[in-house]
Amino acid sequence: MDPLKVIASGDTVPVVMPNRTKPQAMTFEGIGLEEGRDGPVAVLRKGFERITYPLAELRIEPDEDD
Numbered sequence: 604m605d606p607l608k609v610i611a612s613g614d615t616v617p618v619v620m621p622n623r624t625k626p627q628a629m630t631f632e633g634i635g636l637e638e639g640r641d642g643p644v645a646v647l648r649k650g651f652e653r654i655t656y657p658l659a660e661l662r663i664e665p666d667e668d669d
Contacts, residue, residue, distance in 0.1 A: 608665065617664040618647060620656065626664045634658065 610616055612633050617626035632646040637655055644655040 608663075610663070619662040619664060621660045629654070 610631050612631060614631050615628050616631050618629045619626045627649065629647040629649045632648055632653070634643050635646050635655070637644045640655075640657060643658050645658055645661050647654045647656070
């Protein structure tokens, strides 16, 4: 597996959210700053719902074929 995985806006990625064990497919929209958060957040979309999580808490699973 390549040690660097580049994720671009619009890519669907398997994300393991905090307090979860199984990955969920979400669309990555970008990285941003959110008032009240310490540091950058990942901006994700699942259906019509926009979700933000601190980058430090987010885990993206590698693709099976990498």
